[in-house]
Amino acid sequence: MCGILGVVATTSVNQLLYDGLQVLQHRGQDAAGIATAEAGVFHMHKGPGLVRDVFRTRNMRYLQGNWGIAHCRYPTAGSAFNSAESQPFYVNSPFGLMLAHNGNLTNAEELKREMFLQDLRHINTNSDSEVLLNVLAHELQAAATKYQLDPETIFKAVAGVHRRCRGAYAVVAMIAGYGLLAFRDPYGIRPLIVGRNMTAEGDEYLVASESVALDTLGFQILRDVAPGEAVLIDTAGHFHSRQCAERTLRAPCIFEFVYLARPDSLIDGISVYESRVKMGEHLAEKIRHTLPHIDIDSVIPIPDSSRPSAMELATRLNLPYREGFVKNRYIGRTFIMPGQAQRRKSVRQKLNTIAQEFRGKSVLLVDDSIVRGTTSKEIVQMARDAGARKVYFASAAPPVRFANVYGIDMPTRRELIASNRSDEEIRSEIGADGLIYQDLDALKAAVHALNPSITVFETSCFDGCYVTGDVSAEYLSSVENQRNDSKLAGEDPDAAQLDLNLVVAD
Numbered sequence: 001m002c003g004i005l006g007v008v009a010t011t012s013v014n015q016l017l018y019d020g021l022q023v024l025q026h027r028g029q030d031a032a033g034i035a036t037a038e039a040g041v042f043h044m045h046k047g048p049g050l051v052r053d054v055f056r057t058r059n060m061r062y063l064q065g066n067w068g069i070a071h072c073r074y075p076t077a078g079s080a081f082n083s084a085e086s087q088p089f090y091v092n093s094p095f096g097l098m099l100a101h102n103g104n105l106t107n108a109e110e111l112k113r114e115m116f117l118q119d120l121r122h123i124n125t126n127s128d129s130e131v132l133l134n135v136l137a138h139e140l141q142a143a144a145t146k147y148q149l150d151p152e153t154i155f156k157a158v159a160g161v162h163r164r165c166r167g168a169y170a171v172v173a174m175i176a177g178y179g180l181l182a183f184r185d186p187y188g189i190r191p192l193i194v195g196r197n198m199t200a201e202g203d204e205y206l207v208a209s210e211s212v213a214l215d216t217l218g219f220q221i222l223r224d225v226a227p228g229e230a231v232l233i234d235t236a237g238h239f240h241s242r243q244c245a246e247r248t249l250r251a252p253c254i255f256e257f258v259y260l261a262r263p264d265s266l267i268d269g270i271s272v273y274e275s276r277v278k279m280g281e282h283l284a285e286k287i288r289h290t291l292p293h294i295d296i297d298s299v300i301p302i303p304d305s306s307r308p309s310a311m312e313l314a315t316r317l318n319l320p321y322r323e324g325f326v327k328n329r330y331i332g333r334t335f336i337m338p339g340q341a342q343r344r345k346s347v348r349q350k351l352n353t354i355a356q357e358f359r360g361k362s363v364l365l366v367d368d369s370i371v372r373g374t375t376s377k378e379i380v381q382m383a384r385d386a387g388a389r390k391v392y393f394a395s396a397a398p399p400v401r402f403a404n405v406y407g408i409d410m411p412t413r414r415e416l417i418a419s420n421r422s423d424e425e426i427r428s429e430i431g432a433d434g435l436i437y438q439d440l441d442a443l444k445a446a447v448h449a450l451n452p453s454i455t456v457f458e459t460s461c462f463d464g465c466y467v468t469g470d471v472s473a474e475y476l477s478s479v480e481n482q483r484n485d486s487k488l489a490g491e492d493p494d495a496a497q498l499d500l501n502l503v504v505a506d
């Protein structure tokens with residue numbers, strides 16, 4: 001789960017890319033980077049931390065040019081942070097390429113071997129994004145005649161990427177002297193949307209992970225990039241698109257709607273906010289039928305993702321809706337913090353109770369999901385410390401029981417509270433008086449209702465069914481071992497920021 005942006009404009013894009021990253025900050029807090037192109041030179045600045053901390057005025061002045069890409073990083077596979085893995089990535093052969101990627105390749109190790117033995121390319125980091133960049137570079141070289149590029153050649157190269165790469169990937173890339181390329185994996189697991197801004201100087205285009213970036217930057221939504229599709233905007237502002245995959249299936253990650261995306265975004269034609277309202281509707285029906293005599297004085301959301309679900313649940317059950325927690329906006333999202341101890345510590349720093357809403361009351365707390373259980377356990381205890389008489393807990397999502405390998409940091413089952421526990425055991429573990437989970441069929445129905453054309457969702461973290469069909473027990477075991485090795489190794493002490501001027505072909 002990372003945030004990516006790509007812009008081709010008629011004026012300087014450094015501020016556009018910075019502002020776009022700011023509204024996509026929820027998709028990654030680990031590192032950020034921006035690359036722009038000007039007169040045959042790529043400019044890049046990237047480093048660890050939040051967007052506001054990585055970029056200063058001197059960095060922004062340095063990022064000249066009217067087209068570019070940007071990325072905010074969220075670590076996948078539980079890896080310790082390495083500043084060399086900040087994005088975008090660059091390669092200069094055979095064409096100058098910059099690439100930023102959201103997702104996770106499930107055959108990255110196999111591709112690394114192919115790169116070394118067959119393609120004669122060296123991978124410098126452990127990042128699958130660098131692997132993806134080199135696959136694209138090799139396919140461009142194979143497709144090009146006398147190193148000349150045109151849309152047909154570029155789309156042929158993307159088709160080669162689709163044939164070789166497995167997993168989830170939404171990509172923005174800069175091709176030196178040519179333009180902005182964006183494409184999405186054949187299953188459309190990770191989101192990607194394109195918008196246009198018509199100006200007197202010509203049309204401008206923006207590709208982003210979520211529509212909220214288009215809204216805030218003044219671009220009108222054109223459409224989502226289709227699964228397997230590639231979009232190409234050349235430096236003159238001409239728009240090209242092509243379906244590059246032989247077989248496609250639109251199967252967006254349902255966890256985007258549960259938690260990852262901002263509520264004001266549209267993904268594959270579905271309002272994230274409305275989907276969360278629908279989740280609350282279905283959850284209320286489950287409570288009505290399974291726990292009709294539960295004693296509840298008020299419904300309280302865990303801010304912020306669960307608010308739409310909690311409000312609709314309260315309305316459907318005719319119960320008072322109350323705000324019982326105040327959120328510190330300057331603490332990051334605890335789910336995407338890399339360490340368990342750090343997540344636990346941050347819960348108390350992030351949330352504080354309004355004691356009047358708990359004292360002597362029986363409350364129903366509503367959260368978007370329960371992943372590791374760390375946050376849920378701390379929150380239940382906070383409610384009790386504030387004087388709650390009874391604390392019930394409801395999750396707008398089903399139990400998270402399986403590893404996610406498509407770009408969300410939940411790779412090992414041992415870390416998931418629901419992986420080997422019953423609902424009653426989970427209730428006891430988090431210390432609640434009652435626990436209610438959404439049913440998976442109800443969750444699917446809530447999202448499907450807003451776009452009936454989408455009939456399949458990527459739901460592997462709930463049911464263990466991996467939509468790409470290539471995830472084996474051996475692969476899951478290797479990811480778990482990799483995560484354990486990263487923990488033993490500790491954090492990378494190298495946290496330097498990086499500026500680059502890269503001379504490329506005109």
